[in-house]
Amino acid sequence: MGIGPVLFSGEQIAQRVAELGSAVRRDYEGRPLAIVAVLHGAVTFVSDLLTHLGPDVTVEFLQASSYGSGTASGGQVTLQRYGRLGVAGRDVLIVDDIVDSGHTLAAVRKAVEAMGAASVRTCVLLDKPSRRQVPVAIDFRGFEVPDLFVVGYGLDHAGRYRDLPYIAALKGGG
Ligand code: IMP
Ligand code: MG
Numbered sequence: 001m002g003i004g005p006v007l008f009s010g011e012q013i014a015q016r017v018a019e020l021g022s023a024v025r026r027d028y029e030g031r032p033l034a035i036v037a038v039l040h041g042a043v044t045f046v047s048d049l050l051t052h053l054g055p056d057v058t059v060e061f062l063q064a065s066s067y068g069s070g071t072a073s074g075g076q077v078t079l080q081r082y083g084r085l086g087v088a089g090r091d092v093l094i095v096d097d098i099v100d101s102g103h104t105l106a107a108v109r110k111a112v113e114a115m116g117a118a119s120v121r122t123c124v125l126l127d128k129p130s131r132r133q134v135p136v137a138i139d140f141r142g143f144e145v146p147d148l149f150v151v152g153y154g155l156d157h158a159g160r161y162r163d164l165p166y167i168a169a170l171k172g173g174g
Helices: 010-027 043-050 103-114
Strands: 002-008 033-039 057-065 078-081 091-099 119-127 140-144 167-171
Touching: 002 010, 010 043, 010 119, 010 140, 033 043, 033 103, 043 057, 043 091, 057 103, 078 103, 091 103, 103 119
Parallel strands: 033 057, 033 091, 091 119, 119 140
Antiparallel strands: 002 167, 057 078
């Protein structure tokens, strides 16, 4: 498997991330925000997003696993937290790289709500709506993508290609 067509260039991504950042910052003006980012795919996105958000933002991480080395979600999501997530009573924004079946975002949301968050919204860079199996609310969305397996800008296939500064379709995958 190799890299197919580029879907979003580094410049397009940077511009969209800045727009999302401005929208988030505007919405939470004057209110501290607790970001919960989903490892590992969201690392690049959340780092760049953070630079647009102002000083009153904390960032914490949850690891979600549902994919093995294949390209289809199993629907069984395992969550692992890093330290104590300080989300009780806070306005939380869940940040992830991509929503495919929706199982991951739904599981993360449920966990964050169970920890007593005051409010929960979601921000995802990519949305693959044609693959949805469970409904999930996306409050801030970067781009919609067709039913292709995509890599780059933090998104991997079997641990590879996270380094690419652009987002491309995987050739021969999906
Ligand atoms: P879902 O649970 O099926 O919505 O899958 C969401 C998770 O699967 C995302 O957080 C990604 O880590 C991973 N994922 C889904 N589609 C892709 C893709 O096209 N490329 C890379 N990772 C993906
Ligand atoms: Mg992920």
